[in-house]
Amino acid sequence: MIGQGVLRECLRDPDVQLVQTVGRNVTGMQHSKLREVVHADLANYRPIEAQLAGFSACFWCLGVTSAGKTEAEYDRVTYGFTMAAAETLAPLNPRMVFVFVSGVGTDSTERGRLMWARVKVKTENALLRMFPSAYMFRPGFIQPLDGIQSRTPLYRWLYVLSTPLLPLLRRAFPNQILTTQEIGRAMLLVTRNGASKRVLEPRDIRALLDGR
Numbered sequence: 001m002i003g004q005g006v007l008r009e010c011l012r013d014p015d016v017q018l019v020q021t022v023g024r025n026v027t028g029m030q031h032s033k034l035r036e037v038v039h040a041d042l043a044n045y046r047p048i049e050a051q052l053a054g055f056s057a058c059f060w061c062l063g064v065t066s067a068g069k070t071e072a073e074y075d076r077v078t079y080g081f082t083m084a085a086a087e088t089l090a091p092l093n094p095r096m097v098f099v100f101v102s103g104v105g106t107d108s109t110e111r112g113r114l115m116w117a118r119v120k121v122k123t124e125n126a127l128l129r130m131f132p133s134a135y136m137f138r139p140g141f142i143q144p145l146d147g148i149q150s151r152t153p154l155y156r157w158l159y160v161l162s163t164p165l166l167p168l169l170r171r172a173f174p175n176q177i178l179t180t181q182e183i184g185r186a187m188l189l190v191t192r193n194g195a196s197k198r199v200l201e202p203r204d205i206r207a208l209l210d211g212r
């Protein structure tokens with residue numbers, strides 16, 4: 001869901017020259033700046049290594065829900081797939097900005113009670129060590145725009161049910177709710193200008209958008 005929003009913002013931005021997606025399927029979008037690479041094995045990027053050089057940023061939005069998964073299963077996607085890409089990209093693009101979509105509530109000690117938080121922060125810490133310009137985005141509640149829908153049925157129902165309450169929630173928690181458009185714009189901002197923090201909570205992302 002976040003990836004769809006980020007992709008749209010990249011394509012809308014006049015300063016972005018080329019956007020390349022890498023995934024098991026095509027996005028279904030058509031745009032003169034969009035190049036899509038279909039790649040089945042997300043644990044091994046060697047076969048497409050030549051197509052991954054020359055980029056200024058990687059926006060890593062791949063993710064799955066931890067519900068119903070063991071820690072090993074969740075780790076394989078969240079940590080394993082991310083590291084496989086990062087270890088390929090780092091030597092090819094040493095000045096690359098790497099933005100990783102994490103989650104609010106992640107515990108930086110790697111010893112938290114929540115399984116998903118332990119795996120997320122293990123991934124965060126590895127990326128922060130690997131890339132001098134790595135930023136961890138920890139959004140909270142995300143409002144999908146542009147007709148975007150989550151692939152997780154439970155989340156889709158949550159968004160439908162919460163939509164009438166969003167104006168009230170935004171007034172009550174102005175720093176905690178971000179749209180898919182705002183997250184995409186914030187990622188482009190840290191690529192251009194950097195940020196004072198490398199781990200950004202919802203309030204920090206909001207401040208970035210507001211120019212604070």
